[in-house]
Each structure stands twice: as structure tokens, then as C-alpha cells.
């Protein structure tokens with residue numbers, strides 16, 4: 708059986724978790740705290756010293772992008788068409804670009820400064836605002852409504868959905884739920900994704916952070 712080991716938060720592991728769920732195969736979600744992480748690290752269980760890792764029947768794989776792609780293949784999300792798969796990967800890499808602008812804010816100790824730095828990323832034309840608008844354009848121009856124009860859901864959708872909406876859960880100081888409202892097409896895309904049967908079923912539970920993946924999470928009703 709496959710086993711994901713990570714912290715409780717969605718963070719770097721959520722696309723892998725969702726893909727494993729969509730695979731329909733049994734899998735184990737192992738959640739550790741900081742001490743648990745240190746123990747794994749000291750025991751030499753983490754190839755590069757970080758979480759998440761994925762334990763497979765053949766051994767452990769590390770790095771969130773690698774394990775996400777592994778899990779997506781297991782779920783049958785890959786396209787046989789090389790160009791289509793290339794476009795899926797292109798969108799994933801573009802989304803990862805946001806993380807490189809967001810990550811430094813974690814290292815700002817002063818709360819007000821941290822909040823200001825995050826809010827600045829959402830100013831018109833700034834990195835995250837521009838990224839969210841790119842996603843809206845991809846959705847708008849897709850003949851199928853799937854972000855990479857695929858016939859069915861792809862890994863680009865899993866990544867876009869999770870990485871976008873996880874930002875608005877309240878987990879991150881400075882980013883409030885209402886900050887998604889200026890992106891109406893993303894809210895439409897949210898409805899499409901959150902109602903996808905395997906996704907809807909997986910998030911049909913109470914969760915401090917994962918409420919953002921439920922249908923109607925951002926509706927004003």
C-alpha cells in the first residue's frame with residue numbers, strides 16, 4: 708500500500724493525497740508533528756531531509772513534485788499525447804512560480820511586515836494577482852473547462868485547484884477568504900472542481916483548512 712507522510716496541513720502534500728484518493732487504490736495518510744518529522748529525519752528515512760515523502764511498495768520517493776506526478780500516474784490522469792502532457796506540466800510549473808514569490812513571506816518574523824508582503828502579492832499586476840488571472844484565462848479559453856483543455860480532469864487541474872484555494876483557508880496571515888472574490892471565473896472553476904465526484908467525496912468532512920475545497924465554500928449564501 709502507498710503511504711504519504713507529511714504534516715497535517717495541505718501544504719506540499721495535498722496534490723499527492725488527492726491523486727492517491729482519485730486512484731481508487733487503498734493508501735495511508737500518515738500525519739506527523741515537528742517531533743515526528745525530526746525522528747524520521749534522524750532515522751535517515753527522508754532522502755533529502757524534507758517532508759513530504761511517499762512510501763511505495765518498492766521504496767520511498769521524496770520531493771513533492773515527483774510524488775505528485777507518481778500519484779497522478781497511478782490515478783490514470785496522464786495523457787497519452789505528448790503535447791497535451793507537456794502543456795499540463797507547463798501549467799504546473801507556472802503555478803509553482805507563485806510559490807517562489809510566496810515562500811519568502813514565511814521567513815518574515817514581524818507579523819505586520821509579513822501581512823503587508825503577502826497583501827502586496829495580490830495587488831493588481833503583482834505575482835499572485837497575475838497568476839490567478841492567468842488561470843482565469845486558461846479556464847475561459849478551454850473548450851472543456853479543464854484548465855489544460857483536456858477531455859477530463861488532469862493533474863494541472865488538481866494542482867491549480869488545490870494550490871489556489873488552499874491560500875484562502877485562513878491558515879496564512881494576511882490572506883483572507885474575501886480576497887478570492889475579484890476572480891469570478893476562478894469561483895466558477897472552483898464549482899466545477901469541488902463538485903467533481905471523487906473530489907467532493909474526499910472533502911466531505913469537517914476540516915480546519917480543507918473547507919476551501921468544498922462546493923459553495925466561497926458562495927455568499
Ligand SMILES: N[C@@H](CCC(=O)N[C@@H](CS)C(=O)NCC(=O)O)C(=O)O
Pocket residue numbers: 718719756757758759769770771772
Ligand atoms: N523541495 C521539497 C521541499 C519540501 C519542504 O520544504 N518541506 C518542508 C515542510 S512544508 C519541510 O520539510 N521543512 C522542514 C525543515 O525546513 O526543516 C519538496 O518540494 O518536497
